[in-house]
Amino acid sequence: MTRTHLPPLEPLRQILGDRLISDAASCWIYGLDNSRLHTLPAAVALPESSQEVAAIMAHCHAHHIAVTVRGRGTATTGAAVPQANGIVISTERMAAIRAIQPENRLLIAQPGITNQVLQQAAAHHGFFWPPDPTSSAVATLGGNLATNAAGPRAVKYGTPRENTLALEAVTASGEIFRCGSATTKGVVGYDLVRLLIGSEGTLAIITEATLKLTPLPDAIATLRACYANVGAAAAAVARIMAQPAIPCALEMMDGKAIAMSRDYAGSDDLPSGTGALLMIEADGSAATLPESVTAITAAAQGDGCLEIRAAHNKAETAALWQRRKALSPALRQIAPKKINEDVVVPVAQIPALIASLEQLAQEFAITIVNFGHAGNGNLHVNLLINPDDAQQANAAALCLDRIFDRVLHLNGTLSGEHGIGSVKRQWVSREIAPVPLALMQGIKQLFDPHHILNPGKALPDPM
Amino acid sequence: MTRTHLPPLEPLRQILGDRLISDAASCWIYGLDNSRLHTLPAAVALPESSQEVAAIMAHCHAHHIAVTVRGRGTATTGAAVPQANGIVISTERMAAIRAIQPENRLLIAQPGITNQVLQQAAAHHGFFWPPDPTSSAVATLGGNLATNAAGPRAVKYGTPRENTLALEAVTASGEIFRCGSATTKGVVGYDLVRLLIGSEGTLAIITEATLKLTPLPDAIATLRACYANVGAAAAAVARIMAQPAIPCALEMMDGKAIAMSRDYAGSDDLPSGTGALLMIEADGSAATLPESVTAITAAAQGDGCLEIRAAHNKAETAALWQRRKALSPALRQIAPKKINEDVVVPVAQIPALIASLEQLAQEFAITIVNFGHAGNGNLHVNLLINPDDAQQANAAALCLDRIFDRVLHLNGTLSGEHGIGSVKRQWVSREIAPVPLALMQGIKQLFDPHHILNPGKALPDPM
Numbered sequence: 001m002t003r004t005h006l007p008p009l010e011p012l013r014q015i016l017g018d019r020l021i022s023d024a025a026s027c028w029i030y031g032l033d034n035s036r037l038h039t040l041p042a043a044v045a046l047p048e049s050s051q052e053v054a055a056i057m058a059h060c061h062a063h064h065i066a067v068t069v070r071g072r073g074t075a076t077t078g079a080a081v082p083q084a085n086g087i088v089i090s091t092e093r094m095a096a097i098r099a100i101q102p103e104n105r106l107l108i109a110q111p112g113i114t115n116q117v118l119q120q121a122a123a124h125h126g127f128f129w130p131p132d133p134t135s136s137a138v139a140t141l142g143g144n145l146a147t148n149a150a151g152p153r154a155v156k157y158g159t160p161r162e163n164t165l166a167l168e169a170v171t172a173s174g175e176i177f178r179c180g181s182a183t184t185k186g187v188v189g190y191d192l193v194r195l196l197i198g199s200e201g202t203l204a205i206i207t208e209a210t211l212k213l214t215p216l217p218d219a220i221a222t223l224r225a226c227y228a229n230v231g232a233a234a235a236a237v238a239r240i241m242a243q244p245a246i247p248c249a250l251e252m253m254d255g256k257a258i259a260m261s262r263d264y265a266g267s268d269d270l271p272s273g274t275g276a277l278l279m280i281e282a283d284g285s286a287a288t289l290p291e292s293v294t295a296i297t298a299a300a301q302g303d304g305c306l307e308i309r310a311a312h313n314k315a316e317t318a319a320l321w322q323r324r325k326a327l328s329p330a331l332r333q334i335a336p337k338k339i340n341e342d343v344v345v346p347v348a349q350i351p352a353l354i355a356s357l358e359q360l361a362q363e364f365a366i367t368i369v370n371f372g373h374a375g376n377g378n379l380h381v382n383l384l385i386n387p388d389d390a391q392q393a394n395a396a397a398l399c400l401d402r403i404f405d406r407v408l409h410l411n412g413t414l415s416g417e418h419g420i421g422s423v424k425r426q427w428v429s430r431e432i433a434p435v436p437l438a439l440m441q442g443i444k445q446l447f448d449p450h451h452i453l454n455p456g457k458a459l460p461d462p463m
Numbered sequence: 464m465t466r467t468h469l470p471p472l473e474p475l476r477q478i479l480g481d482r483l484i485s486d487a488a489s490c491w492i493y494g495l496d497n498s499r500l501h502t503l504p505a506a507v508a509l510p511e512s513s514q515e516v517a518a519i520m521a522h523c524h525a526h527h528i529a530v531t532v533r534g535r536g537t538a539t540t541g542a543a544v545p546q547a548n549g550i551v552i553s554t555e556r557m558a559a560i561r562a563i564q565p566e567n568r569l570l571i572a573q574p575g576i577t578n579q580v581l582q583q584a585a586a587h588h589g590f591f592w593p594p595d596p597t598s599s600a601v602a603t604l605g606g607n608l609a610t611n612a613a614g615p616r617a618v619k620y621g622t623p624r625e626n627t628l629a630l631e632a633v634t635a636s637g638e639i640f641r642c643g644s645a646t647t648k649g650v651v652g653y654d655l656v657r658l659l660i661g662s663e664g665t666l667a668i669i670t671e672a673t674l675k676l677t678p679l680p681d682a683i684a685t686l687r688a689c690y691a692n693v694g695a696a697a698a699a700v701a702r703i704m705a706q707p708a709i710p711c712a713l714e715m716m717d718g719k720a721i722a723m724s725r726d727y728a729g730s731d732d733l734p735s736g737t738g739a740l741l742m743i744e745a746d747g748s749a750a751t752l753p754e755s756v757t758a759i760t761a762a763a764q765g766d767g768c769l770e771i772r773a774a775h776n777k778a779e780t781a782a783l784w785q786r787r788k789a790l791s792p793a794l795r796q797i798a799p800k801k802i803n804e805d806v807v808v809p810v811a812q813i814p815a816l817i818a819s820l821e822q823l824a825q826e827f828a829i830t831i832v833n834f835g836h837a838g839n840g841n842l843h844v845n846l847l848i849n850p851d852d853a854q855q856a857n858a859a860a861l862c863l864d865r866i867f868d869r870v871l872h873l874n875g876t877l878s879g880e881h882g883i884g885s886v887k888r889q890w891v892s893r894e895i896a897p898v899p900l901a902l903m904q905g906i907k908q909l910f911d912p913h914h915i916l917n918p919g920k921a922l923p924d925p926m
Contacts, residue, residue, distance in 0.1 A: 054669075066588045103701035104809040126705070148650040159648060161657070177898035183807040185622060185839045185879035187611040189895045189922065190903045194624070194657035198650045215707035238566035241916045242589070244678035244748060285707060285758065288751035295748065344646040348566040376648045377567075416648035432652045435640040440653045441908065446905040459652065 006066040006085055009043050017019045017054045019046040019093065030088045033073040033080035035423055036337070040187035041068070048093045050168060050176050050207040056089060057205065060176030068454050069201045071112060073142025074133075075422025076340060079147065079200045079457050086271055086455070089205065091142050097121050098208065100426055105213045106165060106182060111142025111206050118211075127213035130157030131415065134328075145206055147419035148198035151250035152281075155375030157214060159195050159417070168208035169196060172448035195443070200419050201454040203447040207451040217283035220248070221293045222311040224320040225300045226274040230370075231252050232304025233276035234350035237304060237374045240280070241347055249281035250375030251324060254354060257371045261323045264330030270317075271306040278374065279324050327371060335367075335384035339396055341403065345412035356406045357381060364399040366392075378416035405432065420458045429460055438462075470528040472506050478518045481893040482509040482556070493551045495537040497545035498886055504531070504545040511556045513631060513639050513670040519552060521524050521637030522666065523915055524572075531917050532664045533901030534603025535595075539803060540884025540922050542610065542663045549918075552668065554605050560584050561671065568676045569628060569645060574605025590676035593620030596880065597791075608669055610882035611661035612853055615712035615744075618838030620677060622880070624657050631671035632659060633636070635911035645673055658906070663882050666910040680746035683711070684756045685774040687783045688763045689737040691833075693717050693833075694765025697813035698737035700837045702765060703743070704810055705857060709757035712744035714787060717817060720834045724786045727793030732782075734769040739838065741789050790834060798830075798847035802859055804866065807841045808875035819869045820844060827862040841879035867893065883921045892923055899924075 011022045011370040021027055021044040030044045042065075047053045060067050066086030073080045078414040091112030091380050102125045109118055115136035116131075131144050131149040143149065145167075150159040166180030179192035182336040196203055196365070233252055240250060244341045253261070255275040262268050270277070280300065282292045293310065300308055311317035331338060345353050354370060361368040373379040381403060404414055404427050414424060414431050429437060442461045444451070468600030476483045484507040493507045505528075510516045530547030536543045554575035561571040565588045572581055578599035594607050595614040606612065608630075612621040620626070634870075642655035655785055659667055671733060683911050690696040696715055703713060716724070718738040725731050733740070741763065743824050746757045756773065763771055774780035794801060809818050817833060824831040835843040844866060848855040865891050867877055874915045877887060877894050904925045907914070 030776055062825065101809070101811065102705050103811040105704055106809070148648075150648060154648060158625065161654065162621065162730070171898065171902075175898045177896060177902070179899050181807070181876040182809050182874045183806050183840050183879070184877055185611075185613060185617060185841050186876040187880060187882050188877050188891060189899070190662055190666075190906055191624065191654075191657040191660065192899060192902065194654040197654065199653055203653070215705065215709075241568055242565050244680055247676075273625065284751070285754055287754040288747070291748055291750040344648050345642070346564070346567040346569070346645050348564065363768065373648070377646050378648050410898070411645045413644040413646055413649040414651050417650060419650050427650060433640060435638045436642050436652070436655060439634075439640075442909040443653055443906065446909060447902065 004085065006042055007063055007087070007404065011059045012045060012056060015052055016045055016047065019048070020036050021046070021126055022434065026186055031082060031125070032092060033075040033078060035076055035078040035421065036082065037078045037081045039081050039084050039421065041088045044088045044090055046090055046093045050170060053089065053170045053205055054174045056178050057170050057172060061173040061232060061450060064404060064450050064452060066452050066455050069142065069205050070271055071143035072138045074135040074139045074143060075147065075421055076418050077423045079419055079421035081422065083455055088432050091140060094113055094207065096156035097113050098123055102127065104182065106209060107211045107213055109141055109211065110208055110243040111140060111145070113141050114145055115139050115141060115250065122213055122217060126216050126250070129211050130154070130214055131160050141209060142206055145197050145209060146200050147417060149417045152251055156246045156248045157249050160263040161197050164193060164197060164209055164214045165195050165212050167196055167206055169204040169206050171204050172450065172453050176207070180210065185213060192430060195230070198456040200421065202444060202458045203453065218283055218285045219289045220283045221289055222317045222320050223280040223297065223300070224291065225278040225280060226271055226306045226310045227276045228273055228306060229275040230354040231351040233278055234354065234374070236278060236300050236302055236305065236349065238347050240296055241375060243295060243299050245282065247280050247296055248283045249279065250281040251325065252371060252374035253277045253324065254298040256367065256369045257327055258323070260330045260334065261326040265326040274306055278323065331369065331382055333385070335386065337387050339383040339385065339400065340371070341377060341381040341409040341417045342416045343381055343403065343412055343414060344376065344416040345407060345410045346444040347377045349412065350374060350377060353379065353406065353410055357397055357403065360399055360402055364394060364395045376416065377412070381430065421455055425460055446451040469505055470526055470550070473599050475506065475508060475519060476524045479508055479510065482511070482574050484509070490548070493533065493553060494545060496538040498539055498541040498544065498699060499886065500541045500544045500885065502544050502547050504551045505548050507553055509553055509556045513633060515550065516633045516640050516670055517637045518666055520633050522636060523550065524636040524913060527913050527915060529915050529918050532605065534599045534606035537602045538610065538884055542882055542884035542885045544885065546823065546918055550583065554603060557670065559632070563588055564876060565590065567645065569672045570676055571671060572604055572674065573671055574603060574608070576600050576604050578604060578607055586679060586702050587677055587760055588728050589679050592674050593626050593680050594618070594623050595822040600814045604672060604832065605669055605779070608660050608672060610647060610880060612880045615714055615836055617874050618707045618712040618836060619714050626661050627656060627660060628675050629671055629673035630656050630659055630669055630857060632667040632669050634667050635913065639670070643673065647675065650904060661882070663805045663884065663921040665907060665921045666916065667730055682752045683744055683746045684752055685783050686756065686760065686763070686771055687740040688742040688743060688771045689769045689810045690739045691736055691767040692738040693817040694814040696741055697817065699741060699765055699768065700813065701810050702762040703759055704838060706762050708745065709753040710743050710759055710838060711746045713836070714742040715834060715837035716740045716787065716790065717828065717833040719832045720790055721786070722791040722795065723793045723832055727796065728789040730777050730783060737769055742784065765875060793847055794832065794847070798849065800850050802848065804844040804877045805841060805881045806844055806864070806866065806870040806877060807839065807879040808870060808873045809868040810840045810869045811874040812875065813837060813840060816869065816873055818841065821868065823862050823865055827858045831860060839879065840875070885919055888920070888923055
């Protein structure tokens with residue numbers, strides 16, 4: 001167990017000097033993440049090297065001090081919220097690019113770099129790193145790796161687990177180690193790289209990552225396809241996914257999401273009767289792209305398809321995306337404290353999930369707005385409630401429970417890219433059976449015997 | 464420790480009936496793999512279900528009986544060779560396809576199915592599973608997963624770790640569990656799927672796999688590019704890998720390999736002065752493929768490029784591949800007991816590796832023939848020796864040691880897809896440092912406390 005009273009900070013100050021923050025006012029912001037949960041940490045450490053991280057961990061291990069690592073706090077699950085009497089390690093001073101090797105298709109960076117800065121550096125050499133969560137302007141590489149955060153391009157290019165070659169990390173007891181290799185193939189020893197990715201800072205602290213780069217496409221095409229209902233749109237998603245021209249984004253909005261963005265944005269250029277919408281992007285060389293667009297368009301057509309519109313220039317592209325981009329501010333305006341889930345089901349089960357969600361919305365009298373990465377079956381399910389209203393909060397909790405049951409019944413998973421943090425922890429054992437859960441808890445015990453690394457996150461405590 | 468005398472077999476007979484083989488003559492073949500090592504097992508079990516595997520493991524766990532799982536024994540490293548007084552579980556009776564879901568792009572199969580049968584079933588629905596080791600006609604899915612075996616298409620489509628969604632497995636103590644999910648995104652709990660893949664049967668027994676399928680391309684184009692030397696060919700590989708049109712195979716042969724296949728096949732249609740050769744395949748739709756071929760051809764051209772020839776029909780394709788296909792029988796004829804390594808270096812380091820190999824070949828007076836999956840930096844390094852000649856065997860051991868040192872110095876890894884088995888175990892601790900090695904050994908201890916799962920393979924024993 002971790003400490004119940006203030007830890008000894010002096011040795012940390014000897015390591016970090018004025019890069020150890022311990023006044024409450026300055027620490028305050030480091031107690032938050034995008035879940036709106038907050039716990040004030042005892043101190044915030046701003047290390048500048050792997051060696052400093054190792055020295056911090058050696059001290060925290062010896063004194064059973066809880067450590068929560070954070071990038072920029074964009075987690076939606078409480079994953080970046082520290083423990084009382086624990087410390088925060090912020091990676092903000094470890095944001096360097098160590099190397100870019102175009103001929104080896106790799107980039108080596110520290111965890112505090114933002115996804116966007118990373119992409120700019122890669123783009124300079126004609127490459128990109130596929131994971132691109134919506135928060136990429138502020139979200140850090142370390143946070144992307146901690147939650148396996150992927151974004152829309154995952155449908156074609158995969159998640160961080162498919163795009164990371166090697167890691168340097170620091171153990172709970174303060175030892176620096178490397179795993180994986182700088183090559184795209186390798187089978188020496190067990191795969192610790194993928195084990196650390198998605199573990200939400202509970203197994204080790206990632207201090208450097210070797211990322212697999214992909215060449216930038218020459219051109220991108222954008223399509224908007226309108227359907228009479230979600231069932232027709234979901235059937236189109238399945239048809240698109242069953243042919244070889246894979247889109248680099250395949251996003252869906254349901255009828256509620258369309259209505260909401262229409263009310264917010266004012267304009268309406270959709271055919272009447274539109275009950276669901278797909279935003280589709282394809283990429284490739286200028287010469288091959290038209291053929292891909294033709295193939296995707298053919299697959300997008302079918303029963304219930306009302307219109308498919310292609311953008312022919314930047315202005316038209318922006319116009320097509322306008323509705324999707326209006327969605328987030330619209331939702332924030334209507335329900336600033338909405339619950340945003342990111343469940344996943346196999347693509348063919350999207351219609352069944354949407355039907356269940358419509359039924360549950362009625363049963364619990366909660367407006368539910370659905371949109372997300374349909375090509376991966378990854379839906380952002382938004383419950384528009386005010387959690388400060390006890391009755392609404394209660395109904396939402398019961399409704400959420402039924403949603404998760406339904407997702408698991410449809411052979412899905414509770415989180416595609418947000419992770420578990422503290423807020424979804426109570427449902428983990430509904431998805432993961434006792435035998436694999438005990439193996440995961442055993443791995444946690446092995447990597448972090450004092451349970452100081454981000455306690456209370458990702459996995460339920462052992463029974 | 465596992466047993467030093469014959470284990471109690473009667474309970475296994477009660478589970479399996481005549482599917483427990485215990486006469487030495489019938490067991491003999493199950494003691495071999497393609498490393499030519501051999502140990503006679505005490506018995507061979509032919510389970511037909513996960514439940515039977517679980518019952519076998521419960522018994523073996525209770526009695527500390529070593530268990531080596533095998534598919535068809537194509538491992539080159541001794542990974543499928545059992546322990547004396549241990550048993551073999553052969554997956555040959557667990558070879559069913561459980562489901563194919565084109566709309567979800569997945570296929571569920573048991574481990575005993577061969578890669579080829581799996582591909583045929585997927586092709587029937589317009590899909591394929593990217594991993595395609597050269598041994599695909601006989602190698603099983605279970606073996607592919609155990610060693611993360613990939614083959615030439617990995618350069619575009621990745622290895623089993625990038626193409627497997629979920630697993631069912633049986634623990635060392637005989638409990639059935641599932642990990643991963645049927646979806647292409649998911650971040651609930653730690654990634655046990657990738658931990659089991661590549662673990663060579665030392666952590667759990669895979670009894671079912673949910674595989675991510677990829678749509679079959681409409682068309683494939685084949686190119687052969689000839690270069691004055693390996694340096695020029697390797698530079699072309701780096702240029703090809705730095706542009707967006709990714710080949711689906713990018714294979715290299717060095718001058719020795721070319722000479723060998725020329726002597727064997729007789730014919731010679733290469734430009735004079737050819738010192739290295741690339742076999743390149745690209746795939747796509749019939750409409751987009753010519754553009755990809757143009758881009759790849761442009762990248763393949765450059766200093767030292769003597770000729771690029773494209774196949775225009777099946778006969779020409781076969782003619783271009785003839786030299787590469789002649790290589791294996793040629794090598795077998797010349798050195799039936801050759802040592803075949805599968806080291807990997809970053810693509811840009813291929814010339815440095817080849818230069819070192821030429822130097823070592825001279826120093827140790829050993830003919831070394833190099834070919835392999837250049838797009839991944841994965842070279843099959845063949846030492847043409849007769850291990851029955853003590854002097855040659857001794858020189859080869861010293862040479863191999865130097866080769867591995869050089870590979871690690873070039874930031875590479877000891878195995879791309881063959882794995883470690885027993886034959887490369889002594890070198891693992893040269894690649895993996897004490898801290899991560901101790902974590903891996905801790906994982907082994909957690910998953911298999913009696914060390915009965917494929918003992919003596921993959922990792923060195925704990926100190």
